[in-house]
Amino acid sequence: MNTKMSVLRKKAMSLPLLPGVYIMHNKSGEIIYIGKAVKLKNRVSQYFGSQNNHAEKVRRMVDNVDDFEYIITDSEFEALILECSLIKQHTPKYNILLKDDKGYSYIRVGVGDWGKISYVLQKKDDGATYIGPYKSSYYVKSAVEAANKIFMLPTCNRRFPQDFRKGRPCLNYHIKQCMAPCTGKIKLKDYRESVEQALDFLKGGSSNSIKQLTAEMEQAAEELEFERAARIRDKINAVKRMSDKQKVVSNKVLDQDVIASFSNDGKTCFQVFRFEGGHLFDRESFVFDSGDSDSETEEFILRYYTIRNDVPKNIALDRDFDGAQSVGEWLSQKRGSKVNITVPQRGEQAQLVSMCRSNAAEALAQQKGATVREFGVLEELKDTLGLSKLPEYIECYDISNLAGAENVAGMIVYKNGKPFKSGYKKFKIKGFDGQDDYASMAEVLTRRFKDYYSADDDSQGFGKLPDLILLDGGKGQVSAVKQVLQNMSINVPLFGLVKDDKHRTRAITGEGGEIAINSKRALFTFLSKMQDEVHRFAIGYHHARRKKNTFKSSLTSIDGVGEVRAKNLLKYFRTIDNISKADLAELESAPKMTKDVALNIYGYFHPQSEDENLADNI
Incomplete structure (x- = not known):
């Protein structure tokens, strides 16, 4: 928080209600922001009032302001001209600054008989042929990519003729986007012809290219070179198809x-x-x-x-x-x-x-590592739930047990619309025995946010606040967790995912009632997948614990093996199968093991051997 806020606000309130330019300085006197205003007093005083409505960038700028100056102009237009001039001169840190990196682009034709066509941003003295310069790198890139596809020219890193027959043709050959000179079966004459046709296409455009190719096709047909005529015909059709894709957006679209x-x-x-x-x-x-x-x-x-x-x-x-x-x-x-x-x-x-x-x-x-489709469904979720920001980081919880036994919970995380598996967490319910989904959910969220307050790093794991919490359940679960969030002063949107009789996601529930999502296909699919994923994760953890405890119970049935010794055995041998295959000496070497108990365990898994040992002892 800027300690000079009250002083700066007092100064701002004394500004005139006239157009002009204001210039913000930091403690070093450096200009950090320049802006214009129709009424200087109204605009500048906004910076030094409440910070709640400001974007993070503006808050950072205001925190660094030590003083400001202003210049009065006769009109808003004059203020705009002056602002542009000053920003160009001083390039302040918090103004939008765009670099003029719009360099020229070139079409490059590689050296040698088998040279390739590519687009580059710089012209080099490397013996290659360069066509250009062009102002639009987007146009050059698109045109070169189209030419290489139409005329089936290679775009790989192989060099010809050095790499003839040194490997199989790539995918482009099989989808008919490359003639594959790497096979060594393409004649140099045919390759050079395709390169020249591609260059004519790039220089003259699709209409001129079609005219020239048509003339070449007719000449080839007259000379009875029907295979060559057929190849040219295919190129004409490819140019036409590409032209259709890149056709005029509309005759009504202006320059x-x-x-x-x-x-x-x-x-x-x-x-x-x-x-x-x-x-x-x-x-x-x-x-x-x-x-x-x-x-x-x-x-x-x-x-x-x-x-x-x-x-x-x-x-x-x-x-x-x-x-x-x-x-x-x-x-x-x-x-x-x-x-x-x-x-x-x-x-x-x-x-x-x-x-x-x-x-x-x-x-x-x-x-952000997402796609526009994933951002789109997050936008739809934001609008549907009335959230203040896009829910980029979502935590979803589910409880799993069998008649109250092995009561566990699973937490999954979705980041930017995709599962973020390194954020998944498992919980064993510790506060009580028996089945109580509401109390279980409350315990899990309590433990989660206790860890939030004790975490050192606030950028990941439990140290990060989610943008949205979803629970597998209805109003009961939401109410139980809502009380937890309130008691712990956690201000995160909370909703439940409600299923129908067939265990399919039906609606979202909150304090205001249920919100149907069946009509919103993308959102419905997104939430259904999330609910299925958290259920899979929670029930998988439940099954794993049941299996482990089943193993433990089989060990505790052996004379001399209790809960602690069974746990130590599993930790040492890792699996029941390893214990069953261990010999007597290996069992005796286990932590906190006696010879008598080791003999009991060995006899449990090898009853015949035990009888033999007893006979030997007699």
């Missing part, structure tokens, strides 16, 4: 940029789709710490077009923001003509924005 974002757990990803002539010709993705959501879109747009010289005529966004008018004016000035900023609500433009946002979610999910 424009589409910008959308997705935020979760302190991170935000902005995705930019760039369209030209109805084609998606480039896309970019940026991930950074989340800040103030109200101004984040505005700040991103300003930073993005500061590092980009080409501003499109139209920009479609997934949300509106307060400074849209002044930002539009700034972009129009930068472009030299009017720029239209829209937030489409329906039609194809809205679909493009939705697609862009889905890609932003996918990019953020991949950073």
